Amino acid sequence: MTTESPIGATVLGYPRIGRDRELKRALEAYWAGDEDATHLHAVAEATRIDALDTMTAGGLDSVPVNTFSWYDHILDTSVLVGATPERFAAVEPSGDLLAGFDAATYFAMARGVADVPPLEMTKWFDTNYHYLVPEISPDTVFALRADKPLQEYAEASARGVNARPVVVGPLTFLRLAKAADGAPAGFDPLDRLDDLVGVYAELLSVFAEAGVEWVQLDEPAAVLDLDPEELSRLQRAYERLGAIEGRPKLLVSTYFADPAGALPALAATPIDAIGIDIVRGTTVAGVAGVPGIADKTLVLGAVDGRNVWRTDLRRRLGELVPFLGAAGAIAVGTSCSLLHVPYDVERETGLPEGLRESLAFADQKIAEVVALQRALTHGADAVRATLDTSDRAAAGRASIPGVRDEAVRQRLALVDTEQRQRPARAERATAQAERFDLPALPTTTIGSFPQTAGVRAARAQLRAGTIGDDEYVKRMHAEIRRVIDLQERVGLDVLVHGEPERNDMVQYFAERLAGYAATTFGWVQSYGSRCVRPPILYGDVVRRDPITVGWTQYASACTTKPVKGMLTGPVTMLAWSFVRDDQPRSVTADQVALALRDEVADLEHAGVGIVQVDEPALRELLPLHVRDRKAYLSWAVDAFRLATSGVATSTQIHTHLCYSEFGDIVEAIDGLDADVTSIEAARSRMEVLGDLTARGFGGKVGPGVYDIHSPRVPEVAEVSALLTAALDSVPVDGLWVNPDCGLKTRTYPEVEAALTNLVAAARRARDAL
Numbered sequence: 001m002t003t004e005s006p007i008g009a010t011v012l013g014y015p016r017i018g019r020d021r022e023l024k025r026a027l028e029a030y031w032a033g034d035e036d037a038t039h040l041h042a043v044a045e046a047t048r049i050d051a052l053d054t055m056t057a058g059g060l061d062s063v064p065v066n067t068f069s070w071y072d073h074i075l076d077t078s079v080l081v082g083a084t085p086e087r088f089a090a091v092e093p094s095g096d097l098l099a100g101f102d103a104a105t106y107f108a109m110a111r112g113v114a115d116v117p118p119l120e121m122t123k124w125f126d127t128n129y130h131y132l133v134p135e136i137s138p139d140t141v142f143a144l145r146a147d148k149p150l151q152e153y154a155e156a157s158a159r160g161v162n163a164r165p166v167v168v169g170p171l172t173f174l175r176l177a178k179a180a181d182g183a184p185a186g187f188d189p190l191d192r193l194d195d196l197v198g199v200y201a202e203l204l205s206v207f208a209e210a211g212v213e214w215v216q217l218d219e220p221a222a223v224l225d226l227d228p229e230e231l232s233r234l235q236r237a238y239e240r241l242g243a244i245e246g247r248p249k250l251l252v253s254t255y256f257a258d259p260a261g262a263l264p265a266l267a268a269t270p271i272d273a274i275g276i277d278i279v280r281g282t283t284v285a286g287v288a289g290v291p292g293i294a295d296k297t298l299v300l301g302a303v304d305g306r307n308v309w310r311t312d313l314r315r316r317l318g319e320l321v322p323f324l325g326a327a328g329a330i331a332v333g334t335s336c337s338l339l340h341v342p343y344d345v346e347r348e349t350g351l352p353e354g355l356r357e358s359l360a361f362a363d364q365k366i367a368e369v370v371a372l373q374r375a376l377t378h379g380a381d382a383v384r385a386t387l388d389t390s391d392r393a394a395a396g397r398a399s400i401p402g403v404r405d406e407a408v409r410q411r412l413a414l415v416d417t418e419q420r421q422r423p424a425r426a427e428r429a430t431a432q433a434e435r436f437d438l439p440a441l442p443t444t445t446i447g448s449f450p451q452t453a454g455v456r457a458a459r460a461q462l463r464a465g466t467i468g469d470d471e472y473v474k475r476m477h478a479e480i481r482r483v484i485d486l487q488e489r490v491g492l493d494v495l496v497h498g499e500p501e502r503n504d505m506v507q508y509f510a511e512r513l514a515g516y517a518a519t520t521f522g523w524v525q526s527y528g529s530r531c532v533r534p535p536i537l538y539g540d541v542v543r544r545d546p547i548t549v550g551w552t553q554y555a556s557a558c559t560t561k562p563v564k565g566m567l568t569g570p571v572t573m574l575a576w577s578f579v580r581d582d583q584p585r586s587v588t589a590d591q592v593a594l595a596l597r598d599e600v601a602d603l604e605h606a607g608v609g610i611v612q613v614d615e616p617a618l619r620e621l622l623p624l625h626v627r628d629r630k631a632y633l634s635w636a637v638d639a640f641r642l643a644t645s646g647v648a649t650s651t652q653i654h655t656h657l658c659y660s661e662f663g664d665i666v667e668a669i670d671g672l673d674a675d676v677t678s679i680e681a682a683r684s685r686m687e688v689l690g691d692l693t694a695r696g697f698g699g700k701v702g703p704g705v706y707d708i709h710s711p712r713v714p715e716v717a718e719v720s721a722l723l724t725a726a727l728d729s730v731p732v733d734g735l736w737v738n739p740d741c742g743l744k745t746r747t748y749p750e751v752e753a754a755l756t757n758l759v760a761a762a763r764r765a766r767d768a769l
């Protein structure tokens, strides 16, 4: 056994959108036809070179490559293995090549073109990153197309970088894939694992010829609760890959949870190294004694790739040392790719006093990994100054102003179950029916209307100081009036103000709550060219003033129809932020809930009778291991109820959920006890309704009947068909009619046409009752 590691300090991946979102801008300019492929390539190359230079200068021993993407790394894997669905053959090639693959086809798979819908997009495990779902059928002809990883490897090697190509592993690729339309019933993409492994075998040989020493195959799916058949498939796959003559060394990296179930399967194969996420709970006790592990290098994911808190290096070092005796060798890495965190905290000079010193973004995490590796190899004294600085930061965190607010703590301590409880649903339904004179099948939207260039420019000008508050408010009011006029014109029943004043549905609230800090440059890729700037929830959360009341009141004054207030729920406020890790999330969620409860009360006092509290991330935070789910859903539901239960019986609470796959959380959806739940359903053709009704869901429901992810305007007949399908599962007095989600990414002409058709379909359905 040796403590010398053949990998050394490393990270599993690095951000790729550009420090100032250069790649985002280049992509959008290319799509708009404002720039050609040469420009896109130049920006992409600069982004990759910056990553290589930063990681090398930071002192990593092994540097990941092929972690760049023009859109998404799962899409890249579909291209790598030749899993391009047939329908994309109809796309007119552009002649522009992305590592040998036609750019038009690649971007059509990501975004669709007329008559050729894109691949479906969904959340990457329990993160806020979205990937494009591979489509696999029994007939998919896998064929290797290794240009991209080879080019990125060559690019790095030419700069003298010790590069390690990273590729999504075959189990994860197929576990995340869906059966292509037309595949026989019962077909599981994993049935194709043997065929796919053939392509990976070829890939390893190609890498070997290119001189690659180490390859990283990412298998986050190995942390899921795999059944025995899946585990044996995993083992067979890596036995086969491990047996390839002359192959590069193989690191199979697992992350996002403890891979306890899969560890024996992986350790039994001839792979060289296994990555485990010790931030998410793998302990030495879970590793020691696993047969085969003593021959492996363990790459310990010791620096959190999902959150932005500085690592307490001395404490973490203490956790790492025992692993030295458990494996053949150990190396230090990040818990997952750094894709999920921003680039560099040093640029954030506007953070509250003392906070920056407690944070580490991607560049700082590289230094942390290097320090831990040195300490393990040469002893703690070799990095004494770094450990001392880390000790001071760890000790200082509790004294950052705002970390504790005794008033909110006392208020929370006094919360009792009654504050999470409303009168019976039926009683509320009667009171609300009397209060709101709504037709059967009421129509509404989910909140946001198109975020126009004008609206964003106004916000940018306000930030730059070229316009003042009054002018900004004037422009937002004009936008709200436009949205109200549009809704009246198309004949919707419950209106919204359109959310023009919100840069983002989480960041906007975070910027107005004590305990949260906003970054200036902290962008993180959400999907393709779209980014978010997750706020940092570092302290006790307090709402000092009303946040949304003025905008909602303005909208209400523009119409005689009811206007629905619009808030982001406590779970989503946590899910899409970087959240403090010094107390249970349940406590933090309840603090946010109290702030929202006050906002709901203020809306109510201002005469707003309908309030929607969005929880699109309720499903996203569901723990990957089934055994952890009950506890999570319990605090998540409790927090929502704390936010929404302080209202009168006649006040109608709506909630909104998106991102399908609701099967696992229907009980929790019922437990939210909202009066009306709008839910994504258009793409899955109302599938969710069966699940809800089968479990006796008690509230009214608005299954989305307009897929807002697509620029397509649905015909009246299409919406009518979805309504008919919905009425099969939901009683007529329990059904609302609405789009799948907010309209912020669409354009006004699309929205007006689609909503006109949606209202027409609702009216037809009413007439037929």
Ligand SMILES: CN1c2c(nc(N)[nH]c2=O)NC[C@@H]1CNc1ccc(C(=O)N[C@@H](CCC(=O)N[C@@H](CCC(=O)N[C@@H](CCC(=O)O)C(=O)O)C(=O)O)C(=O)O)cc1
Pocket: 128, 451, 456, 457, 459, 460, 502, 503, 504, 505, 506, 507, 526, 529, 530, 531, 532, 533, 576, 616, 745
């Ligand atoms: C519903 N979704 C959300 C998720 N997470 C969130 N935190 N928020 C969400 O809404 N996760 C799941 C999904 C993901 N969906 C999306 C959809 C769209 C975007 C998106 O469009 N992002 C924008 C950035 C949004 C934003 O902050 N806008 C700012 C403007 C910031 C900016 O770019 N300013 C310019 C200057 C102004 C200009 O001229 O435009 C600059 O700084 O250069 C605002 O409106 O003020 C994006 O552009 O990517 C994300 C996730």
Ligand SMILES: N[C@@H](CCS)C(=O)O
Pocket: 446, 447, 448, 449, 505, 566, 614, 616, 656, 658, 741, 742, 743, 744
């Ligand atoms: N109210 C938000 C919810 C998005 S999930 C919107 O309409 O954009």
Ligand SMILES: [Zn+2]
Pocket: 446, 616, 656, 657, 658, 740, 741, 742
């Ligand atoms: Zn939504």
